[in-house]
Amino acid sequence: MYDYVIVGAGSAGCVLAARLSEDPAVRVCLVEAGPVDSHPNIHIPAMFARLFRTQVDWDYDTHDERFLNRRRVFLPRGRVLGGTSSMNAMAYARGNPLDYDSWNQPGWSYAELLPYFKRSEDNERGESPYHGAGGPLTVSENRSKNPSTAAFIQAAVELGYSANDDFNGPVQDGFGFYQVTQRDGRRCSTASAFLHPVLDRPNLTVETDLQVHRVLIEGGRAVGVAGGRAGAEVTLHAEREVIVSGGVYNSPQLLMLSGVGPADVLGKLGIPVALDLPEVGQNLQDHALVPLIYTHSQPVSLLVAGAPENQRLFAEEGRGPLTSNGPEAGGFVRTDPALPAPDLQFFAAPGMLADSGLAPPTAHAISFGPAVATPRSRGFVALASPDPTAKPRIVHDYYADPADMDLAVAGIRIAMEVGRQPAMRLYNEGAFRAPENDSDAELREYARRYTQSIFHPTSTCAMGTVVDAELRVRGIEGLRVADVSVMPEVGRGIPNASAIVIAEKAADLVRGIPAPPAEVPTAVGDAAMA
Template identity: 65%
Template sequence: MYDYVIVGAGSAGCVLAARLSEDPDVTVCVIEAGSYDTAENIHIPAAFGELFRTRYDWDYDTHEEPELNRRRIFHPRGKVLGGTSSINAMLYLRANKLDYDGWGQPGWTYDEILPYFKRSEDNERGADEFHGVGGPMSVSDGRSKNIQSRAFIESALQAGFAENADFNGKTQDGFGFFQVTQRNGRRCSTAVAYLHPALGRPNLTLETNLQVHRVLIENGRATGVTGHRGDDTVTIRAGREVILSGGAYNSPHLLMHSGIGPADHLNLLGIDVQVDNPEVGTNLQDHPIVPLIYSHDLPVSLLIAEEPQYIKEFEEHGTGPLTSNGPECGGYVRTDSGLPAPDVAFFTGPLMFADSGLGLPTGHAITYGPVLLTQGSRGAVTLDSNDPTTKPKIQHSYFSADGDLDVAVAGVRIGMEIARQRALSPYTKTHYRAPESDSDKDVRAYVRAYTHSIFHGTGTCSIGKVVDPELRVKGVEGLRVADVSVMPTPGRGAPNATAIAIGEKAADLLLGRPALPKSPA
């Protein structure tokens, strides 16, 4: 029996475990389906793609996407301490002020959530109105800054776009280098930043390799969880609350297997309905990317990273190409000058990143492309079976909303224009993967053939639909969700930064602490 049971030691779950256990009068158990984050490739930033489709990855795919030539789209999710913060590209990108304000939920406006970003942060640039120092999460400037990345930024400026040194500051518009969640050139996951320093506390218990199958609900209240470790059934009780921190796919999956979800769907599968809520699993959103890949013969891509001198540089100094997070730089643009904020971002990496990162590089290359930030398309997570070990059915329904494909086409054209600029021309002479021409027909065909995910699934347990503004699951006492699934929209950022802030705020909500004072900026 513990006061709090957290399901999922990921981006938000590690934050929760650390913050809740700061109170010595409460007991906390955090449960992770995966194992410890000891693999070397977890901590070498440039090696994150090596973790895909391994035991550290839930290894999800969508079902066939009708608007993407019926292709299945890969979605890696971390199955390890730190969750996806242990296998992602380490981008530290908050959403736009308009996004948080647009959620329309009390307690979640930009001015209200900014203090939690600042509390979590230890930014090497120092503190200011937008950033904090002294927090657990190291936020730093990248230490690779590949020559191709610099050339991409310069080409964007030559194409007429502005420069931006801080995408988490006053404005997102423009191009520059991203900040990353790294410490001394190595990955700083939420396991590294929050969980490991807290594990010595006697009131914090960690359970690994335990997959939770169901939340126990008695008389309308969550009283614990049950699952399996190998062939053994394990039940863990919660005296106060159960908190789900499994992410956009696993949290709704677990809710539905616990009888919380669309009654018609659950009845068909023979699952006893505890709460009929047709919103569970809906509102699934993502940031699709249309990658452009240009190959060349110049020995400057990340293929050089494993050469002996660079391994030595990384080990001794924490610098060099092995510190690259992949998408080192990029920018934000508006495809229509009348928009209130950017609707497209560009993520740029000095390597051949093909087929969702599953394709092996065959030569030196640069990869970049438009990422749709505010698309109207909505998908859903449902169940294929009443067996909780079966993967969820994921359908993102990319480009199903009117106008989304048009934005993608406009973004590709911007990307092709950047490729024509002088600074990038040494690296873009050979089209490894790009539209045959800039005709509408060719660009649209390319978008449908090569769009994949940037791995930003969110929204399936949305505030206002599945949980209330204090993250309490509607219809059940003692049960909350705290992860990116509660975000009504993914916004114009990379959700990992917001997941950390959600974990910070959720801890205050659970412990009954007053909200941090607003921090207008």
């Protein structure tokens, strides 16, 4: 018997387990479907794409996307201690303050969350009004600042955009290098940062290779979970609460498997209905990325990362191209200066990142392009089967709202202009699968053909519909959801940071600890075009 059972040792679950087990009087069990995070490629930043479609990846895909020429889009998710923080690209971008303020949920404004962001953080730059020092999560400068991604930033400045050395500071607009969740040049996942340092606590149990199949609900209350490991059923009882932190795809799947979801659908699958909650799995959002790939002859891309001298540099000093997080640089842009915040986010990586990173690189290249930061399109997660080991049915419906396609086309045009600037002259010798021209028709077809996920899905168990502002599932006692599925809307950033702050606040909500005083940040600046 435990006080708390946390399902999913990912970006949020590891934080929750560490925080809740700070009280020696409570018994915490953290359950992870995947293995411990010992795979060497987890800890070598530049190798993150080598983890795709392996045993540490849930290996999801969308179903046929009707506005992407019926293509399926790859959706990696971490199935390992640390979850997706053990296989993501490590860029740390919280989002815009407006993102959190627009949720209109008590306790979740940016000013109210800033103390939690700072509490979690050990920023290499030290403590400031926007950053914390001494927290578990190391946020550092990228030790691999490739000349090609530096040229991308300079080209954006030549085009008239501002330089920005802190996307988490007072102004989000502009172009620069992302800070990263790395420590001494190695990945700093939430498992590394929060969980591993506290594994010796006697009141914390971590169960790996145990997939939870359903939450046990009796008399309208969650009392534990049932799952499977190596063919054997395992039951874990929770005296106080079950906290679901499975992520944007698995959390709604688990709720539905447990009888919490749209009653008509559950009934057709033969799942007993505990609570008719039609919004479970709805409201799925993501940032659609349209990459441009320019080939060149400079021997500086990630093709050289594995060279013996670079392996030695990484092993001995934690430096060199193996510390690259991939999308080292980027930017935030408003397509209309009158907008209250950016609506496009850019990424630039010193390599050929084709086909969602699944295609092996064949030449020195730089990949960069826009992501739709404020998507209006909404998808869903549904059960494909009552079998808990079956993958859920995922439909993102990218570009279902035509405004998203308009924004993508505007972003492609900006990216093409960046690629033409003098700073890019060494890195734009050739183009790989480039648009033939910049007409609307050609760029729309290019987007349909090559759009991929930037792996930022959110919002399938949203606050205000599925859970309340304290993350309690509406209508079920003793059951919360704490991960990015509770975000009402995807933010203008990278949701790993959001997952961590959600878990930090959730830990206080669960424990009944009063929130720290809000910290009103400096106003975000105006649009950053010269």
